Amino acid sequence: MQPVFIINSSSIASDGTVVGLTMPAVEPDYKEIITDATLRRRMSRFVKMGVACGLECLGQTSDIDAVITATGLGCLSDTEKFIESIVVNNERLLNPTPFIQSTFNTVGGQLALLKGIHSYNVTYVHRGLSFESALIDAALLVADGARNVLVGAIDEITVASTDVQRRMGLLKNYPLGEGSQFFMLAAKADAAPAVCDIETHTGLIDSEFAAVIESFVQRNNLRLGDIDCVLSGSSVAEKMFGDKAVDFKKQCGEYQTATAFALWKATRMNCANVLIVNQYQQINQSLILVRR
Amino acid sequence: MEELIEKLKGELIAELNLEEIKPADIDAEAPLFGDGGLGLDSIDALEIILILERNYGIKIDNPAQGKEIFYSVKTLAEYITAHQK
Known part of the structure; x- marks a missing residue:
């Protein structure tokens, strides 16, 4: 594989504090990063976390040839809200916003809209290999001549998913985590990993x-x-x-x-x-x- | 009517997730959509239709009337008062 250089990176992650069965991320003040209030009010915590992290990594970089995101479970809180609404309202009168925002590729789409990036935009949802799959795709694109490729991952903790994962016995070794990291990849860079x-x-x-x-x-x-x-x-x-x-x-x-x-x-x-x-x-x- | 207007303001803030806006910030006669008011859009219009149906049991029969009914919090309250059974 041709090496791909990480020219910039950003992270929203836990500081290591365990809260019950979880390790929640320490989140920034999203108002300062996502300044458009109309856009922000429709974003769930998952979307805000991914978009804020992606924007920070993008910085002033231009010539973005791809935006590739990865997630294991996607916009869980919106998905839960939407499913609950289906049950509570007897499959009628469903709110449009949680449905629109519950798709897995919301973060990639919002980043493209905010920065006017009209290039390749793909989201990988491959369980425990989601980020690796996104990274492989990014590396292939760079090897194929792409200039700058933004690749990142997002997953969030919700109360319901913590409970489901606890009941499935998935939280025996570690608390449930969450966070977002983005990386700007390029074919060449000086002194970059x-x-x-x-x-x-x-x-x-x-x-x-x-x-x-x-x-x-x-x-x-x-x-x-x-x-x-x-x-x-x-x-x-x-x-x-x-x-x-x-x-x-x-x-x-x-x-x-x-x-x-x-x-x-x-x-x-x-x-x-x-x-x-x-x-x-x-x-x-x-x-x-x-x-x- | 005043009571209904205040209730509607609270419902709009909660359902449309109008963070940073308090009921007192909403002028009941100002336009809900476009410039000069709350700046709501077509997705918000769908959410307001759901507020009317779920909370007040009101269905808008003639979509052409939508622009008048949804003009402001006051026009919404007037429509609810006139049509609630």
């Missing part, structure tokens, strides 16, 4: 995943000892790398697009080789190599 390889799997058992990690590192002409830091969301990586492995989900919680938080952390580390290893609920496995 670069995503050099991405690999995704579904349904691997631990021994298979360990073998995959080893061959991934070798494929990039590295030995396990050459990895300076591992941002880990997997017990397999912790066994393989010991003290080099930092459990990033202790800082952001568990959610489908938590690897976007790990990538944002990686961009702030002064290490030559950072490996992001993630397992989402023993279902999806992913590897991202970031080099400087």
